Amino acid sequence: MTSDQLASWLASISIAAPALLATVFCVSSLVSTRLSERTTARLTELCVVTGLVTAFGVLVIMLWTGSRHVVVELGNWAAVHDAIEHDDYHFHFKFVFDRLSVPFVLLTYVLVGTVGAFGSRYLHRERGFHRFFAQYGLFLLGMVMAALAGTVETLFFGWELVGLSSALLVGYFHDRPAPVRNAQRVWSVYRFADAAFLVAAVAMHQCAGGGDFSAMMGEGAWPYGHASIEPGAALAIGLLLLTAAAGKSGLLPFSEWVPRAMEGPTPSSAIFYGALSVHLGAYLLLRVSPLLESSHLLQVAVVTLGLASAVYGAVVARAQTDIKTAIAFASVTQVGLITAEIGLGLRYLALVHLVGHACLRTLQLLRAPSLLDDRRTIEDALGGRLVNQVDATELSPFRRWLYRFSLNRGSLDAWIDRLVVNPFISLFATARDAEERWLDCLRRDTPPKPAAPVPTTPVAEAEVA
Known part of the structure; x- marks a missing residue:
């Protein structure tokens, strides 16, 4: 087996592991087959470790052979022929391991595995334990697909899985009204951002004749070369993608959903809105960074939005009275700075910043419950609250x-x-x-079925008598 074949084989396993995990958890929930907590934790550990080891193996082979990218092709899953334009719009599944996707997918496996181990203990004997891990499996699959996406269709599919699982886990405690309302808010903002992403994907197909990133952004692997889209079209598509990234990453004016998403359990807050999901918009901008460089006006818009979000998050975080909300707005600040770095063309700095910030926020959010307990212990020992009193006058x-x-x-x-x-x-x-009105009309137009005749068996006749 050659090194290229081994790399492709390992890459396929790295993609298949989260798909298997999500399938097992979701199918077991649908058929009402309850796995034990120990089985759920062991299966999660097995799939995450398998994905992590194989992804790291691909990285080692790439460094050993000097390869810039490893491609896994799954072909076209759907195609629509346009008779007017004489063109095909196809849904093409393609995964690429390159300098951008490999660090992000390794980060995904490490942080998701950490949160999975934490969650299996934090949610022990919780009524929604299995529901949490079913949505956890969907999130992991969506993040891996989005991280390794080689086409805009694959990225959009993973993007949607991440959004769906995130919104469901915001409303995890659905017996209370506040989590359900906040899940609705998050889902509404996501729908707005996803609509912008979908329009941008169709426009990219129209301008470039396909959704392959290597064809649209320049031949080769990331950081590619120069985008093959005209500056005017690049500006329009880039603004749509910037809107999608702002909605997914909580940039202005969509920053308010980030603290509201903390209604979910602490493990989901750590992995979604502190570490991975909140960075997915920035990752999208990194993936299409050559498109941003095609228009100076677009670069100015990206930098301005990033800096404005960073200032807003830094100012608002200092006035919050609970730890999760303060961390949420601190995340908005750092994601805004990462976005500004992308707009300035500092791609590798933005990638390093993203990885470091994701690890820091995961640690802070997982530590938050025990930190509050430690603070209460200190206050009980001192006999007073640890609050800095400020005279407003x-x-x-x-x-x-x-x-x-x-x-x-x-x-x-x-x-x-x-x-x-x-x-x-x-x-x-x-x-x-x-x-409902249409169904009512159908019911009125449909004549009622005749009642079935009552059987006249000797037993029935005896009962009537």
């Missing part, structure tokens, strides 16, 4: 205004409700009402 008018702005989070909640969440809910409520 000593603050300047500008600092008082800034404190009110930070405490209210810039009133972004009201704007997002008005512009995104409420129209989304109203649209689907209208569609539901229309469907």
